[in-house]
Amino acid sequence: DAGITQSPRHKVTETGTPVTLRCHQTENHRYMYWYRQDPGHGLRLIHYSYGVKDTDKGEVSDGYSVSRSKTEDFLLTLESATSSQTSVYFCAIRPGTDLYEQYFGPGTRLTVT
Amino acid sequence: GQQVMQIPQYQHVQEGEDFTTYCNSSTTLSNIQWYKQRPGGHPVFLIQLVKSGEVKKQKRLTFQFGEAKKNSSLHITATQTTDVGTYFCAPGSGGSNYKLTFGKGTLLTVNP
Numbered sequence: 626d627a628g629i630t631q632s633p634r635h636k637v638t639e640t641g642t643p644v645t646l647r648c649h650q651t652e653n654h655r656y657m658y659w660y661r662q663d664p665g666h667g668l669r670l671i672h673y674s675y676g677v678k679d680t681d682k683g684e685v686s687d688g689y690s691v692s693r694s695k696t697e698d699f700l701l702t703l704e705s706a707t708s709s710q711t712s713v714y715f716c717a718i719r720p721g722t723d724l725y726e727q728y729f730g731p732g733t734r735l736t737v738t
Numbered sequence: 739g740q741q742v743m744q745i746p747q748y749q750h751v752q753e754g755e756d757f758t759t760y761c762n763s764s765t766t767l768s769n770i771q772w773y774k775q776r777p778g779g780h781p782v783f784l785i786q787l788v789k790s791g792e793v794k795k796q797k798r799l800t801f802q803f804g805e806a807k808k809n810s811s812l813h814i815t816a817t818q819t820t821d822v823g824t825y826f827c828a829p830g831s832g833g834s835n836y837k838l839t840f841g842k843g844t845l846l847t848v849n850p
Contacts, residue, residue, distance in 0.1 A: 667842040
């Protein structure tokens with residue numbers, strides 16, 4: 626499974642609290658992505674990274690920030706969680722510039738109450 | 739990103755029947771990928787299509803890219819219960835900072 630782990634796998638938090646999700650990869654891939662998946666919306670890109678400290682926004686980036694201080698870790702932060710951010714979050718990696726397929730982590734189910 | 743319409747949203751078949759899902763775009767696509775997600779699982783890459791009119795096969799799965807590169811299809815011959823899941827198409831943007839835009843998927847259920 627491309628050596629991708631996500632933590633935590635499940636989390637319940639209250640509205641207004643900060644939350645950080647971690648994506649860790651073991652194979653030094655340059656490109657990493659954060660998606661959210663909701664019924665009726667499929668997978669939507671939140672943020673992505675194309676190198677250490679190099680990140681950019683996706684289509685649903687409002688309310689989220691990311692950081693990548695090391696190649697292997699890509700962090701997604703919800704500064705002040707809202708109920709609309711209840712979702713399943715997937716991290717993905719892309720192996721290289723000539724290979725476009727993405728490989729996904731197992732996902733984090735986040736519930737904001 | 740490039741938007742696509744995937745149809746149908748849901749398909750229920752008897753085991754052994756064939757299944758097809760379609761992905762349609764109003765604009766020309768540079769390439770398209772297909773993913774499968776089992777219930778409770780994560781998306782898994784199946785295939786990428788790049789060339790106009792391209793056809794690729796993986797056992798019982800046949801993938802096509804339209805001649806105009808505006809549509810694609812996934813056909814499963816003689817479905818099995820292991821084919822259950824949601825199938826997503828995902829056109830890719832060009833350039834080195836490559837991004838995918840996923841369709842909403844087709845959920846396939848198979849009655850044994």
